[in-house]
Amino acid sequence: MPQSSSNVSRALAAIILVVPAIARAGGVQGGDASLETIVVEGSRTSQIGVADSATQGTITGKQLETRPISRTAEVLEAVPGVIVTQHSGDGKANQYFLRGFNLDHGTDFRTSVLGMPVNMPTHAHGQGYSDLNFLIPELIRTIKYKKGTYYAEEGDFSAAGAAEIDYVRSLPAGMALVEAGQHRYMRTLLANSVEAGPGTLLFGLETVRNDGPWDLPENFRKLNGVLSYSIKDGRDDLRLAAMAMQSSWTATDQIPQRAIDAGQLSRYGYIDPSDGGATRRASLSGDWSRRMDDGVLRVNAYAIRSALDLYSNFTYFLDRPAEGDQFSQSERRTVFGLDASRSWTHQLFGRESDTVVGVQSRSDRLDPVGLYTSVARARSGVTREDRIRETSASLYLSNAIRWTEQFRTVAGLRADHYQFDVTSSNAANSGKVNDRIVSPKVSAVFTPGKDIELYANWGRGFHSNDARGITQNVDPATGARVDADGNAISPATPLVKAIGREAGIRISGLVPGLQTSVSLWELKLASELLFVGDAGTTEASRPSRRTGIEIANYYVPAxxxxxxxxxxxxxxxxxxxxxxxxFIPGAIERTMSVGISRQKGPWSAGLRMRYFGSRPLNESNGVRAGSSTLSSIKLGYAVTSKLKLGAEVLNLFDSKVSDIDYYYASRLRSEAAAIEDIHTHPAEPRNIRISLSYAF
Incomplete structure (x- = not known):
């Protein structure tokens, strides 16, 4: 096992050994208390007087408890309009869709957990790679989301939106959970909080295994842990947190539709049995805030170590007919970051006003990040290998003024400076580049009554490009100054501007218990230039414009x-x-999500339906992916105050649909030449999972 993997194992072992000792010293909090009863209070849309746009809101952990989920990252589907899918093994970051974007593995949707950024720039597999497999859903306190380019505190990767995930700091009682299902699925969770000295210690330990429905068992294995210590002392609030996760898997990637139609492969079949990977992540973070007489001072600092070894083969025998086209993407990363802000409540122009000034800095060190040819997970050649330093520093200012009881404005200004330093295996692709961007923002909010609010928003945002594309001058595979299509290779724009605008309305109470928000939005990108990690080259793309309408309804009839x-x-x-x-290939056009949940006595139930609309797979719209509708249900029954039974039925109606589709050229071993075709990764069939949880 690699050294970094063993380090993660030791970190998890330390958590396992330390927690029981502290528990014995401090005493388990809660004694005979039962698990927290789910009480539905408010909703994600009850933001009148608080939110700055119609597409800003908060989801609570309580609201997540009745949602059936098949993958950890699907908690983000609680954000209206978000779709989460997968085209490979469970250990890899998911595919995300929102606001006319195929966000790939996270580009243009910024995600953070406990103040730490999840998106990884200049990643081995994809720019903005966002792997949420280290989340423990039962510990989530809130998901705060916002969409668009209108928020001064949001920088890189947030053009489409952002989500901040926070954990609880204590539990009303300990939890021991065992969950089992088809295809050798097994999950265990042990979590509790204890009083330790002047603060509270929270821990969670999770294990997951799954083979999936695939003809080739996935053999997914995950070990995951979190340990946090929180202190509230007068005006001060401090939390220190340590996290560690490691996983490994065998992947069944997307396969050509022609092979399924011809009976060569089943829907759950595979071509390269050695695809898959392993990943590791460990982090330390600290979050401190102090309430002042006139505002709040906040400081968040973090350090992250992560590693990925990924083996993929999407074209099979196109480029290397004898041995196959498998390639390896690998990286070793260290991240340090700081996020600090100071807010004031004061008078400005004789009006009530709030001002926030913040600084953010981040440094990513990749040593190395590489793309290699491989055969059965054995590297056979180096396409490119780079050592990279990428640093950023940001300053932002936001001011809100309440001009009247009904009208307020929010104006913001953000300045970002980036430094890219690339040392490549080909000297022609090495270099240092600096770039900066200034992003103004403005919002106007009109509240004509206590149950209605109107919003107008405009803002400039951006996303960074992969550092390797910014300094690239030659094709890393051939050394030529043109790519495979004969196009001249030139360095990418470091920071790509995005301009968004939106008009929205939020209504509450016109129908008792119903809250609705509607927004009309537009987003323009100067370029969708992407670094293609699978080829090690920059793929020139084009300017784009996205427009849309979103409607979110939340109804409590009784x-x-x-x-x-x-x-x-x-x-x-x-x-x-x-x-x-x-047409933008893969870009989402229509989505719908409907859910019904019920809590009565010892019973709880949640039924959900998700519609993922058809979308173009090429620029002419001549090939399209089909739509899909998936339904799932989650049931719970409290046998006693401490013991609870649960059941989930995922893909309730066993729909034979795709999780995701692509259109490109590939070649099977039996074929004489490349064939352009739809390549699909199917949604998993009906799957039943049973759980038993015990409160202690």
């Missing part, structure tokens, strides 16, 4: 009932005159 329904339509298009066509 105590214990919740009904939510979210609909989103998007029109994503390239805006130049390229004859290839104006």
């Amino acid at each position: 105590p214990g009932w919740i009904i939510d329904a979210d609909l989103a339509w998007s029109r994503p298009r390239f805006t130049d005159d390229d004859p290839a066509g104006p």
Whole structure:
């Protein structure tokens, strides 16, 4: 096992050994208390007087408890309009879709956990790679989300939106959970909080294994842990947290539709049995805040160590007919960061005003990040290998003024400075580049009554490009100054500007218990230039414009009932005159999510339906992915105050649909030449999972 993997194992072992000792010293909090009863209070849309846009809100951990989920990152589907899928093994970051974007593994949607950024720039597999497998859903306190480019505190990767995930700091009682299901699925969780000295110690330990429905067992294994210590002392609030996770898997990647149609492969079949990978992550973070007479001072600092070894083969025998096209993507990363802000409540122009000034800095060191050819997970050649230093420093200012009881404005300004330093295996692709961008923001909020609020938003944002593309001058595989299509290779723009605007309304109480928000939005990107980690090259793309409408409804018809329904339509298009066509491949156009949950006595239930609309797979719109509708249900029954039984039925109606589709050229061993085709990764079939949890 690699050294970094053993380090993670030792960190988890330390958590396992230390926690019981502290528990014995401090005493388990809660004694005979039962698990926290789910009480539905408020909703994600009850933001009148608080939010700065119609697409900003908060989801509580209580609201997540009745949601059936098949993968950890699916907690983000609680954010209206977000779709989470997968095209490979469970250990890899998911695919995300929102607001006319195929966000790939996270580009243009910023995610943070306990103040630490999840998106990874200049990643071995994809820019903004966002792997949420280290989350423990039962410990989530809130998910605060916002969409658009209108928030001064949000920088890189947030053009489409952002989500901040926070954990609870204590539990009302300890939890021991065992969950089992088909395909050798097994999950265990042990979590508790204890009084330790002047503060509270929280720990969570999770193990997961799963083979999945695939013809080749996935053999997914995950070990995951968190340990946090929180102190509240007068005006001061401090939390220190340590996290560690490691996983490994065998992947069944997307396969060609022609092979399924011909009976060569089943829907759950595979071509390269050695695809898969292993990943490791460990972090330390500290979050401190102090309440002042006139505001709040906050400081968050973090350090992250992560590693990934990924083996993929998407074209099979196209480039190397004898041995196959498998390639390896690998990285070793160290991240340090700081986020500090000071807020004031004061008078400005004789009006009530709030001002926030913040600084953010981040340093990523990759040593190395590489792309290699491989055969059965054995490296056979180096396409490129780089050592990279990427640092950023940001300053932002935001001011809100309440001009009247009904009208307020929020104006912000953000300045970002980036430094890229690349030392490549090919000297022609080495270099140092600096770039900066200034992003103004403005919002106007009108509240004509206590149950209605109107919003107008405008802002400039950005996303960074992969450092390797910024300094690239030659094709790393051939050394040529043109790519495989004969196009000249030139360095990418470091920071790509995005401009967004939105008009929205939030209504509460017109129908008792119903809250609705509606938004009309537009987002323009100067370029969708992407670094293609699978090839080690920059893929020139085009300017784009996305427009859309989103409707979110949250309805409590009676105590214990919740009904939510979210609909989103998007029109994503390239805006130049390229004859290839104006359609953006893979860009989402329509989504819908409907959920019903019920809490009564010892019973709880949650039923959800998710619609993922058809979308273009090439620029001419000549090939499209089919739509999919998936439904799942979650049931719970409290046998006693301490013991609870649960059941989930995922893909309730056993729909034979795709999780994701792509369109590109590949070659099977039996074929004489490349064939352009849809390549699909199917949604998993109906799957039943049973759980037993005990409160102590």
